[in-house]
Structures are given as structure tokens and as C-alpha cells.
Amino acid sequence: MAQRIVLAGAGHAHLEVLKALAERPLADAHIVLINPSRYVTYSGRVPGWMAGHYDLAQCRIDLLPLVRAAGVELLEQPVAGMDADRDCVACPGIPPIEYDWLSLNVGGETDVSWFEAAEPLLLPVRPLAEFAERWQTLLAQAERERAFRLRVVGAGAAGVELALAAQHRLCSLGSGVAVSLITSAQGLLPGHGGMAVRALERELRARKIALVRGPAAGTESGVLLPTGESLPADGIILATGRRPPCWLSLSRLALDEEDHVQVDAQQRSLSHANVFAVGDICQRVDRPLAHSGVHAVMGGKVLAHNLRAAAQGGAYRPYRPKPRSLYLLGLGDQRALASWGPLAARGRWAWRWKQRIDERYMASLTFATKAGRG
Numbered sequence: 001m002a003q004r005i006v007l008a009g010a011g012h013a014h015l016e017v018l019k020a021l022a023e024r025p026l027a028d029a030h031i032v033l034i035n036p037s038r039y040v041t042y043s044g045r046v047p048g049w050m051a052g053h054y055d056l057a058q059c060r061i062d063l064l065p066l067v068r069a070a071g072v073e074l075l076e077q078p079v080a081g082m083d084a085d086r087d088c089v090a091c092p093g094i095p096p097i098e099y100d101w102l103s104l105n106v107g108g109e110t111d112v113s114w115f116e117a118a119e120p121l122l123l124p125v126r127p128l129a130e131f132a133e134r135w136q137t138l139l140a141q142a143e144r145e146r147a148f149r150l151r152v153v154g155a156g157a158a159g160v161e162l163a164l165a166a167q168h169r170l171c172s173l174g175s176g177v178a179v180s181l182i183t184s185a186q187g188l189l190p191g192h193g194g195m196a197v198r199a200l201e202r203e204l205r206a207r208k209i210a211l212v213r214g215p216a217a218g219t220e221s222g223v224l225l226p227t228g229e230s231l232p233a234d235g236i237i238l239a240t241g242r243r244p245p246c247w248l249s250l251s252r253l254a255l256d257e258e259d260h261v262q263v264d265a266q267q268r269s270l271s272h273a274n275v276f277a278v279g280d281i282c283q284r285v286d287r288p289l290a291h292s293g294v295h296a297v298m299g300g301k302v303l304a305h306n307l308r309a310a311a312q313g314g315a316y317r318p319y320r321p322k323p324r325s326l327y328l329l330g331l332g333d334q335r336a337l338a339s340w341g342p343l344a345a346r347g348r349w350a351w352r353w354k355q356r357i358d359e360r361y362m363a364s365l366t367f368a369t370k371a372g373r374g
């Protein structure tokens, strides 16, 4: 009997699995990738697109050639639920899909719960495709207005890049622009070294982006700060922490207190040995691991091996992250901030470095389609 493998979500990790399958197909397995669309927006390039340095097409990955090369069936559906005790996942309008092995890589959702009152003004970062549409609408609105007030909530890597990209683009329209970056209680760039934080503070000052301490909540006209002060807004980008999809709470998988799937070093669920999870949806129990694209990609390479080992019998590998990861954060104006452990530096050279890495990444997906059966 062929093994039934379900890959839920075309996140960074599953793209690595598809690349590995295109290079070396898996015999006696029927593999299905479930993703709401055949297109995936690559988050690493979204700030560069917002700033006007890329076309949207350059941020988009077409899954169809990749799944064909990998010998995988693509089901264009959102996963809406799962029952890990019954080995099945649910998608709207079709019978449950049963699996022998399941891998979860659906990422996270932007938590909008504190901002519902501000709904018409909101641009939640996830899902990225919707964010891209809303950004284009906001740009058209900003072009018509003489003054524009943008608040970016969330000052992790994503919020910082988005605020700087937005400021660059809005200023190029010629209208009066006020951009604020609102941190959570953890402050600016949590997890990065003091040098990166100080360099970024200088950058924000030079670019006249106000750094405001939160946490903030949404109101009908903008955001409310913990001091009681209200900041009126014409648009609010929400880059607040990602939360796992709500259907996970009914999945019967072992979850942490924030509803991430608890996994071991091999990325296997603690409660169900035939379920893997990688990326923003999971939390390692053996060690803390930041939710980032870097770990989703590197974890995906190990996942590709472990899924093969699961289906064919073989030893699993642990994902051993490097002690430090390099982050290249775009500053919106074709410069970037390089942050590596305690060290940080910024300049055009860092942007060119980031571009080379992103180009290589996108090219590796195209190369995989040529290497495979597609």
C-alpha cells in the first residue's frame, strides 16, 4: 500500500520538501499539498515590493511547476480542521482527507483581537496576499490626500521592515507623511543585539519615524496607547505576533499555552508520532527557537529527510539550529541592516547581500522544477 502523506500549507519548510522531492522522488507514496492558492507570496521580498523596488510578480511563487516536478498533488483549499486521533484533516466542502503521515506548515495568523474597533483602517500582515491588496488600496488613498498618518503596530523584524518601506514609499508620493512604529512591551527588535537596536533607533530618528511604546489597542479613529493617549490614523499596519490558527485547539495534538504544536528536535508532535510540524505553527520543547523564516527553511531541510525516513523506514534527524542566524532587514531605501548575534552594521552593501540571497532562494525553486519530473 502506498503511504499517504499530507503536507498542510506551502510554508517555507514545505517548499524545501518539494525541492528535495523534485531532486529525489519518493517511491510508493501518494503526497498531497494543501494550500489555499497555487501562489505563495514570499515574505522576504514584501517590504522591498512595498518600497517600490520589486514587482509583485517577483514576490510570488507558483506552486504548480514545483508540485509537478515533485510528483505531489496540489489541493487548492484551506485546512479548516483536523483530528489527530483519527488521522484526518478537514477542508471545506469535501470529505475528510486521511493520512498516514501529516506535516503542518501553515504559519501563523495576525492577532487582530485588540484592534477590531479599527477594522476599516487595518492592514494585518497575514495573510500576505490580502495584505498586498490592502497596501495598494492604501497607496491610492495616500496619493489623493495631502497628509497621511500611518501607524505600524509590532516592532519585530517584520514591523520594522514594513514601517521603513512604507515611509520610503509614502514620502515618494510627495504628500505629508507621519509614520509611527509602536512596540509591544518587549520593545524594539526583541531577540536582536543591542548594537542592532541602537542602529535602528538612529535610523528611525533620521527618517522621522516616531518610536512609541505600546502595547496599543485599536479605536474607531486610530490607536490607543497605554498612557491613555490616542494616535489618529489613516491606516494601521498590524505586524503583531502571529498566533497559530484557531482550529489547532480542537486538533487533539499536544499544544503549548499559546496553542503552538509542541514538537521534539526531529520536529515530531509530542502527542502523535505520525505528525510533524515546522515553522511558526510549532514550538520546540527541548529548546526555545525564534519563529523566523530562517528556522522554517532550515527545519524544512531536516523535515524532508524525516518524512522520507518515516515513509520508507529509517533514522530521523534532529534539526540543530546554528547558535546565531544572520538577519538582513531592509531599510526601505535600498540599504539594509545586517544583524548577527551582538554585531550589526547597515549600508547599501547589506541590501545587495539580501538581494543576492533572495534571488538565489527564488532561483532554487525554479531550478527544482527543472531538475524534477515537471
Ligand SMILES: Cc1cc2nc3c(=O)[nH]c(=O)nc-3n(C[C@H](O)[C@H](O)[C@H](O)COP(=O)(O)OP(=O)(O)OC[C@H]3O[C@@H](n4cnc5c(N)ncnc54)[C@H](O)[C@@H]3O)c2cc1C
Binding pocket: 008, 009, 010, 011, 012, 013, 014, 034, 035, 036, 037, 040, 041, 043, 044, 046, 047, 077, 078, 079, 080, 105, 106, 107, 108, 125, 157, 158, 161, 162, 245, 278, 279, 280, 281, 291, 292, 293, 294, 295, 296, 327, 328, 329
Ligand atoms: C514582512 C515580513 C518580513 C519578514 N522578514 C523576515 C526576515 O528577514 N528573516 C526571517 O527569518 N523571517 C522574516 N519574517 C518572518 C517569516 O516570514 C516567518 O517566520 C516565516 O514565514 C514562517 O514560515 P512558515 O513556513 O512557518 O509559514 P509561512 O511562510 O507563513 O507559510 C504558511 C503557508 O501556509 C499557507 N496557509 C495558511 N493557512 C492555511 C490553511 N488553513 N490551510 C492550508 N495552508 C494554509 C499560507 O498560504 C502559506 O503559504 C518576515 C515576515 C514578514 C511578514
